[in-house]
Amino acid sequence: MSSPLRFALLGTGRIGQVHAASIHRSEDAVLAVASDVFIAGAERTVAQYGGRATSDPLEAIAADDVDAVIIASPTPTHVDLLSAALEAGKPALCEKPIDLDITRVDEIRDRARDAKAPIVLGFNRRFDPHFAELRRRVQAGEIGPLEHLAITSRDPEPPPAEYVAVSGGIFRDMAIHDFDMARSFVPDIVAVTAVGLRQFDSGISGAGDFDAAVTTLLGSRGESIVITNSRHSAYGYDQRLEAFGPGGLLEVPNVTPTLVRASGSTSSSTGEPYRRFFLERYKDAYELELAAFVATIRGESAMQTTSPGFEDGRAALLLADAAEISAREGRTVPVDLT
Amino acid sequence: MSSPLRFALLGTGRIGQVHAASIHRSEDAVLAVASDVFIAGAERTVAQYGGRATSDPLEAIAADDVDAVIIASPTPTHVDLLSAALEAGKPALCEKPIDLDITRVDEIRDRARDAKAPIVLGFNRRFDPHFAELRRRVQAGEIGPLEHLAITSRDPEPPPAEYVAVSGGIFRDMAIHDFDMARSFVPDIVAVTAVGLRQFDSGISGAGDFDAAVTTLLGSRGESIVITNSRHSAYGYDQRLEAFGPGGLLEVPNVTPTLVRASGSTSSSTGEPYRRFFLERYKDAYELELAAFVATIRGESAMQTTSPGFEDGRAALLLADAAEISAREGRTVPVDLT
Amino acid sequence: MSSPLRFALLGTGRIGQVHAASIHRSEDAVLAVASDVFIAGAERTVAQYGGRATSDPLEAIAADDVDAVIIASPTPTHVDLLSAALEAGKPALCEKPIDLDITRVDEIRDRARDAKAPIVLGFNRRFDPHFAELRRRVQAGEIGPLEHLAITSRDPEPPPAEYVAVSGGIFRDMAIHDFDMARSFVPDIVAVTAVGLRQFDSGISGAGDFDAAVTTLLGSRGESIVITNSRHSAYGYDQRLEAFGPGGLLEVPNVTPTLVRASGSTSSSTGEPYRRFFLERYKDAYELELAAFVATIRGESAMQTTSPGFEDGRAALLLADAAEISAREGRTVPVDLT
Amino acid sequence: MSSPLRFALLGTGRIGQVHAASIHRSEDAVLAVASDVFIAGAERTVAQYGGRATSDPLEAIAADDVDAVIIASPTPTHVDLLSAALEAGKPALCEKPIDLDITRVDEIRDRARDAKAPIVLGFNRRFDPHFAELRRRVQAGEIGPLEHLAITSRDPEPPPAEYVAVSGGIFRDMAIHDFDMARSFVPDIVAVTAVGLRQFDSGISGAGDFDAAVTTLLGSRGESIVITNSRHSAYGYDQRLEAFGPGGLLEVPNVTPTLVRASGSTSSSTGEPYRRFFLERYKDAYELELAAFVATIRGESAMQTTSPGFEDGRAALLLADAAEISAREGRTVPVDLT
Secondary structure (H helix, E strand, C coil): CCCCCCEECCCCCCHHHHHHHHHHHHEEEEEEEECCCCCHHHHHHHHHHHCECCCCCCHHHHHCCCEEECCCCCCCHHHHHHHHHHHHHCCEECCCCCCCHHHHHCCCHHHHHCCCCCCCEECHHHHHHHHHHHHHHHHHCCCCCCCCEEEECCCCCCHHHHHHHHCHHHHHHHHHHHHHHHHHEEEECCEEEEEEEECEEEEEHHHCCCEEEEEEEECCCCCCEEEEEECCCCCEEEEEEEEEEEEEEECCCCCCCCCCCEEEECEEEEEEECCHHHHHHCHHHHHHHHHHHHHHHCCHHHHHHHCCCCHHHHHHHHHHHHHHHHHHCCCCCCCCCC | CCCCCCEEECCCCHHHHHHHHHHCCCCCCCEEEEEECHHHHCCCCCHHHHHHHEHHHHHHHCCCCEEEEEEECHHHHHHHHHHHHHHHHCCCCEEECCCCCHHHHHCCCHHHHHCCCCCEECCHHHHHHHHHHHHHHHHCCCCCCCCEHHHHHEEECCCCHHHHHHHHHHHHHHHHHHHHHHCCCCCCCCEEEEEEEECCCCHHCCCCCCEEEEEEEEHHHHHHHHEEEECCCCCCCCEEEEEEEECEEEEEEECCCCCCCEEECCEEEECCCCCCCCCHHHHHHHHHHHHHHHHHHHHHHHHHHCCCCCHHHHHHHHHHHHHHHHHHCCCECCCCCC | CCEEEEEEEEECCHHHHHHHHHHHHHEEEEEEEEEEECCCHHHHHHHCCEEEEEHHHHHHCCCCCEEEEHHHECCCHHHHHHHHHHHHHCCCEEECCCCCHHHHHCCCCCHHHCCCEEEEEHHHHHHCCHHHHHHHHHHCCCCCCCEEEEEEEECCCCCCCCHHHHHCCHHHHCHHHHHHHHHHHCCCCCEEEEEECCCCHHHHHHCCCEEEEEEEECCCCEEEEEEEEECCCCCCCCEEEEEEEEEEEEECCCCCCCCCCCEEEEEEEECCCCCCCCCHCCHHHHHHHHHHHHHHCCCHHHHHCCCCCCHHHHHHHHHHHHHHHHHHHHHHHCCCCC | CCEEEEEEECCCHHHHHHHHHHHHCCEEEEEEEECCCCHHHHHHHHHHHEEEECCHHHHHHHHHCEEEEEECHHEEEHHHHHHHHHHHHHCCCCCCCCCCCCCHHHHHHHHHHCCCEEEECCCCHHHHHHHHHEEEEEEEEHHHCCCCEEEEEECCCCCCCCHHHHCCHHHHCCCCCCCHHHHHHHHCCCHHHEECCCCCCHHHHHHCCCCCEEEEEEECCCCCEEEEECCCCCCCCCCEEEECCCCCCEECCCCCCCCEEEECEEEEEECCCCCHHHHHHHHHHHHHHHHHHHHHHHHHHHHCCCCCHHHHHHHHHHHCCCCCHHHHHEECCCCCCC
């Protein structure tokens, strides 16, 4: 049994807490340092999970007792912290997006490609056990060559207006997860056709953004992917997949907290509302994402293929940019992700 | 194409109307005569579906333009009308039960066995397309030799007190359908263990009857059948089957009017309440029962095996009698159905 | 009780047989005349269902003993037979499409609008009990104002090459049903964005047509409708609906022949393949379509609103034409259906 | 935040490993000592999860650095180790059954009742999130007073013949979990009617045991509980609940590893086989069982009520004894659990 990897966790907000809990539950990881510019957050985290606290992420990255880094700080800091990890030669798991601006992403592209230590992007949904099993069966040929993928992705409710204003818009902020999910099935996307929608939230519309969207991606072998997004969903987080090929259909429906079903005088076989949001829906995915990161660092190949890398982070952003243009100009936009 | 069979319908109450409509929709049957001691009912029926009306069932049975008879009159008349059909050499479909008293049934047993024309019992549930397909797959060996059958059978609500008083009790009146269903899978039942329950209806309890029951039948090859009955069910008519064998499980869930499902803020994937009662739930079964009766008369063997006969009607009553004794005496009761 | 309406059935091919059987099973309709240029087909039909045979549809339309007409002959004859029915002042149910060429449709548009007798289009799917119930609940406001509709529509297998050649293409031949379904929810469509696909059938591609397509419609209130089409589907006829609004989701899944489910050593809760094709899937819809046509003729308003008319047939063709242009030119196409 | 409780784990076989992993994943527990007469097993366990190893369980129970004990050793040692825990005044979680012989159980009954530290029985299924949620909703009155409970409980395959020989028989070894589940809904059982079955395993039959059984329990308020057991199940571990009352039905179906569903040319909507056996099916339940034990020890009342105690272990054994008699003698057996 190898000794556990020692992690520096950069950022101890909501998503940082998810990673801290995953590290605790893993037998292969321990928390060495938690860093946050708000030092109190870092201190609360290490009180619960062990390790030491710092307000300086660069110190944490460079520390001798740190084997690997998780970047869970605000988006504008990602490129700089990734740079520091590259510099230190430390493996890094970076939350998405790398940046909202493709030019900033491209500034470190070459160094990321040449890095010895793995750079992994936090597209955690790839590790969802349901989606991962569906993908495994598609790749095993169960339905023949994939022809069509339908991704339904609706958040329970819109983010606050102040967040929307700096979010980069529905395609870069929300659909970017779905673009990566699409690429985990069809890496080579050649065209994007998006319809932006203004259906229910005048604040979002007023800010020039869309509150819903339908995006059709075209793969280089003629595959189609339809992504249906909305910023609200009364019944909980709506996260579904359908994969279609000549041999049939594979589906993942939504997840309920338990399997209890009720029948009464006005209805039959009623399930609970779906899991509320990503913390509940993708809890297992975060743990598996960490396990895959550890496996990648250790060179254990079994899981390595499914860890998305820097280029995946860049491609998702390129697709978001193309979707934005397509929706605004009413035309199909060709893309080149290479 | 053969010309349609000409039917006499004896009794034009609720169940008689079901048969009249089935005859209308069939391409192989026409209504020649409808009889009812309340002549107005017979007249309304022929105004809608054709044929002539009479108040005399014996005249209808004997009529030259009648090829076959459906006995849908009150239970106490069944034995006499069956006798008349046997006398006339006419095929007869008799609603269940033959009689509530096994001695009356046994009075015509020999003549029924020797009859040239088919005598068919109205255990319509055998023809339900869902149950029939499950049975076909069991008999085709899909799950290996049947080990266990679970029958859930709950009425939406208790019958009126005056009906309960003359019904013969929960086993003879209600569970008798389930005993026949059990025998359509395991004809040779050797023991009955019943638990009678008084759960919610003081009127039924006060009359000395049970409002719910759990009955375990044992087949001659060690098969078990559990029948769960209740006189009420908030979510509609509860009619389900599970068949278990070494190769797996086959199930029929309840039927909803349509397949629409709803998800909202308090629930997910909610179906409609199940079909209300037997007229809605078993509409198709009544049409298929008629088709099988026609096929039986014409000697078309494909469907013949599934039409229950006089002996099936008698066996179901014997099981009901045994269940009653078992429930009252708290002991397993052996039975001999031969 | 009104006396049954007397029908002339024009065309006794596959779809004509469906209508003949619906007429037989209805208590409100009788077959007076069946016409077919292949007289043998008409004769077989009347031998089974009654009425007289003719090879002359115009004679059938004009006959005194004919109250209403069903046009089930090949598409190129539709406009002429509709004209004759308009001339005779007889109600007509015309199979879709009115014609493949919008100019021919527009030639009789004014006369159709001014007709006294109802002209009804054979968009039978509107009458599917599952879809109709979903629509009723949307219109009753259960999920609030409709925001998104997803229509999945895949045929089990491609038609023969010779048929494809004259079919008008996937949008006019196949998706036209889905365009009408979309309009039964959102009548006022203002833009069409279609992606045509060539995924599996080189014959169809070689003929310049698409074998699959994804079409996004935009309603005048910002509603989105996504239609996913394919010319093949291994698991049977794939016909599903999802309606989404602020209050939640309503869905209709596919239909299996029975509800039997199986669990074995390699799988759990396995259903039968879905109903094979439209004759099985939409059998009830054809009967209800006829019932609504009868109700429309008799002026019974309850069902009248759901019978699609001439303008609906024209609108569906306009949407198909727009989708074709959108797919070929890679741009959103505005439409005006008024 | 309280400091974690320090555990002694007695027994490091299959079920001991489950508890060791639960302790590791908990933020409220640490492993202080693992004991096993096979010292190598204890040593492997502490190498993975921390703590020290011993071959002497009594030393572990008495150790100063041990706050609580988990008894996961073979059944014949349970009473002695429980006695030692009672002696030491340490809280103990004891795997079921307390013993196969009710007289041995009764020897320590008084001391268990008077114990200051909590004694908890390892009926882990009570903590299954699905079953617990169903029970919570029943107790909240959602379906009114419980009338009927159906428990389906089938193991994937029979245990080895040598195990069956010392298992105590199907009722004491296997159904005992179901008796406790029944009592978690209806504590006061007054009668047992069991039918023992010999359906497929001649080894089990040859040893005088049953390989399947149907048991009907009667509650003091007329409630009925049906337990369906089999020693095999082709489709995985079959663990289901149905609760019925005047207000409707609550159900928990079986659990699949993921929610992926497949449709192909021979089937639709096919799920994966159910979770294989108790380690997979009840993994969460073991973690929650530990959490409830910790909460019980700390006097946090929220979860305390659902931790089964010594009397629950005794009652389940009494029901198993009664079922055995009922099945062998073909009669209903009254029971008094007080």
